Amino acid sequence: TTMTVTNASASCDSGPVRPTTPLVTFLEQVTQTALSTFGKPHFDPKLYVDLALKSDLSFTQDAFHELPRSANGSTSVNDLNEFIHNYFEGAGDDVVLAQPEDYVPEPEGFLPKVKNPEVRAWALEVHSLWKNLSRKVAGGVHKRPEFHTLLPLPEQFIIPGSRFREVYYWDSYWVIRGLLASKMYDTAKAIVTNLIFLIEEYGYVLNGARAYYTNRSQPPLLSAMVSEIYKRTGDLEFARKALPALIKEHEFWNSGIHKVVIQDDQACNHTLSRYYAMWNQPRPESSTTDKELASKIENVSEKQHFYREVASTAETGWDFSTRWMRNHSDFTTLSTTSILPVDLNAFLLGMERDIAFLAKVTGDSSNSDHFLKASEARHKAIKSVFWNAKKGQWLDYWLNDSSCNSEPQTWEARNQNENVFASNFIPLWIESFYSDTSMVQKVTTSLQSSGLLRAAGIATSLTNSGQQWDFPNGWAPIQHMIAEGLARSGSEESKLVGEEIAVRWIRTNYKAYKKTGVMHEKYDVEKCGEFGGGGEYVPQTGFGWSNGLVLAFLEEFGWPQDRKIDC
C-alpha cells in the first residue's frame, strides 16, 4: 500500500528539546561499548540505561574511561562484565516487588457474569498476576535520585512486565480497568497519584517513569482513568484532587508544537492536536538501534529531524508502524509530526468530556461549561477533518509542511490517509460518536469489510511490515476501544460485533496462556493462541494491559456456562 499524498519530507528540525540527565548520557556510552563488546545477538540497549549507579557519576566515568579498548571501542567481555558488576546495581534492582495491600485471592463479587468454571479459574489466575507485576521505587531512589534513571514515584504501581520495569502511561489505563474488575481500588488510585506527580514535576505525563522518557508523553488517557475510578468508587475527594492536573495536561496537548489549526472548505477554523516529542537525538533506551537506522542520513539537520520523528512515534504508543511512514518500505520516511492522528484527537475529545463531567460532579461549573464547549468544538473538528463518509471511517490527516510552519492549513480531501488502520475506528470509543446510531451502523459495516477483523481479533493494519504496530499483530488497547464502543452503541448488530471481538480476544489469550504459561504483550490475530512478533525488541510477557483487558472484557461481557473457550 502507499499513502494518498507524497509531500516532500520536511527536512528542517524545529521545536523544543528537553535536555536529559548526565547519567542518561553516560549510560548511552556504556550501551555503545556493550554492543561492540558483547555483540548483537540478544542485545537490548534498554538494559544499560536501566542500570543504577553504586557511587558518584564522575568516579564511575573515570573507571569506565580507564577500561582497555580495541580500535572499535570494544573492551574485553570480562573487563566490561566486571566494570558493570562493580559500579552498578542490576537493571531493575531499584524497582522492588511490593505486595498490593488490597489484593485478595478471590475478591467478593468477582466477575459475576463469568459462569463457565474453566474460564473463571483462569480469570482468577490472571487476577493473581497483579502480585507479580506490583512494584515500588526502592528507598535509595528517593535518597539519591541522581544515581538512578528510575524516577522517584511516591506510590506503588503496576508494570507491564519483562523489560518494561517501570510504569507506562497509556498501559496504565487497561491495567486500571483490570484492577477495577479485581476490586483493587487503592492500587488503581495509587497509579493515578503517580501520574499526577509526573504532571506536577514535568507539566505532562511522561511516556514512562524514567529519566530518559522525559522528552515525550504517550496517548493521553489519565482523565479516562480518573473518571472510571470515580464512577466505580464515588470518591469525590479523589476526583477533586485530580482536576487541576487534568486541566494542566489538557493545556500541554493544546498549545505550542502540539496544536495545529485547519481551515475547512467553509472557512471555519478547527484546532486539533498532533504528537511531537521534545527530542532530536537517538532515544536513549534504543540508542544503538536509532543510530544504525539513521546511519544512511548524512545531513545533520535531517538526522535530527529523523530522530525527532522516531521519538514522536514513540509518543504515539504505536512504535512503530507504517501508519507513520510516507514510504512503507523506508523507515527513514517516518513523518509522525506531519500527521494529525484520529486516535489522539478522539482521546482529547474524551479528555474534554471527562474534565467537564468531573468538574460538574465536584461543583466547578465554570470549568464544566468551558470543557463541554471545548468538547463540542473538537467533535465538530473530528467530523470535518477526519470523517470520510464514503469509507465510513475517520482517516488520519497529512499536514502540508509540519515542523517548519505554524500557519493554519487549508483542508484538502487528498490529505486524508486512505490506508486502513485500526485507529480509523477509535472514535467509536467516545460516547458522542457511539451514541450516533446511524453513524455506528455505517462504521460497523466498514469495519466488517475492512480486512482488519480476523480469527483472533482486530489487526493493527493491513500491511505486514515487520513493525510491531502492523499486521498481523493485535494489541489489547485496540480490541478494547473498538469492542467497547460497539457494545455501548444503540445498534443491536454493532453490539454483537463488539461482543464477538471480545470473545475472539479472550479465546486467543486463553489458548496462548495454556500453551506458554504466560500472558503476552501482543498477539497474532491470524492464528488463535499465537503471540505477536516483529519490532525492535523480543516479544515481552507479563503483561499489564493484556491481563487488564481480559478481566475488563470478562467483567463487561461475561462468559456463559456452555460457551466454548477453545479455538
Ligand SMILES: OC[C@H]1O[C@H](O[C@H]2O[C@H](CO)[C@@H](O)[C@H](O)[C@H]2O)[C@H](O)[C@@H](O)[C@@H]1O
Ligand atoms: O523500548 C522501545 C519502546 O518501548 C515502549 O513501547 C512499547 O511498549 C510500551 C509498554 O508496553 C507501550 O506503551 C508502547 O505502546 C509499545 O510500543 C516505549 O513506550 C517506547 O517509548 C520505547 O521507545
